[in-house]
Amino acid sequence: MTDLLELQKSFLLRHIGEGDTVADFTMGNGHDTLWLSNTVGKNGRVYAFDIQPQALESTRELLEREAVSRNYTLILDSHSECDKYIDTPIKAGVFNLGYLPGSDKKITTLHQTTRVAVEKAINMLAPDGILLIAVYPGHDEGTVEGNMLAEMLAEYNRRKYCCACFRILNSPISPFFYTIESK
Numbered sequence: 001m002t003d004l005l006e007l008q009k010s011f012l013l014r015h016i017g018e019g020d021t022v023a024d025f026t027m028g029n030g031h032d033t034l035w036l037s038n039t040v041g042k043n044g045r046v047y048a049f050d051i052q053p054q055a056l057e058s059t060r061e062l063l064e065r066e067a068v069s070r071n072y073t074l075i076l077d078s079h080s081e082c083d084k085y086i087d088t089p090i091k092a093g094v095f096n097l098g099y100l101p102g103s104d105k106k107i108t109t110l111h112q113t114t115r116v117a118v119e120k121a122i123n124m125l126a127p128d129g130i131l132l133i134a135v136y137p138g139h140d141e142g143t144v145e146g147n148m149l150a151e152m153l154a155e156y157n158r159r160k161y162c163c164a165c166f167r168i169l170n171s172p173i174s175p176f177f178y179t180i181e182s183k
């Protein structure tokens with residue numbers, strides 16, 4: 001049966017490889033940062049953002065424990081400020097919206113800043129690049145973010161971008177994801 005996480009990775013791997021510059025816009029505990037770091041290798045670069053110091057700490061620990069290449073920059077700031085830190089096109093960007101797993105759930109991504117960040121990330125995409133945005137509709141803000149993104153992405157010019165949604169229809173509160181691929 002379809003595994004959405006595997007499907008996400010297969011989408012990303014169609015666009016990225018050794019030496020690419022990519023971004024993890026919601027670092028959390030660092031699992032996506034780790035995967036991206038291994039995928040782009042020692043000649044690549046991963047920019048990772050989170051607003052919680054706790055996320056940076058656990059990500060740094062994970063990356064050091066796994067002894068990946070020093071190809072990452074961990075940034076304690078909102079993804080909506082990403083253009084202050086990244087001045088080259090990115091081949092891929094990952095958003096995993098919602099709460100930090102294992103936290104008290106007081107801090108979540110918010111549709112206002114998510115919107116700004118996604119708009120900026122789309123503008124940063126290199127040719128043949130991809131953004132992947134995982135949405136969690138099981139909580140109120142996740143539903144708002146999901147609806148906002150559907151409306152926003154529908155407006156992008158199809159000649160320049162392919163915006164799609166992957167969702168399990170018979171499991172409506174399960175996470176789903178959007179992809180934005182640049183020509």
Ligand SMILES: C[S@@+](CC[C@H](N)C(=O)[O-])C[C@H]1O[C@@H](n2cnc3c(N)ncnc32)[C@H](O)[C@@H]1O
Nearest residue numbers: 026028029030031032050078079096099100109
């Ligand atoms: C679902 S978690 C990410 C999980 C992560 N990908 C992993 O592998 O563990 C969402 C993260 O987004 C972070 N976040 C919330 N608002 C943010 C913002 N404005 N900019 C960057 N990160 C933000 C939260 O602190 C949280 O750690």
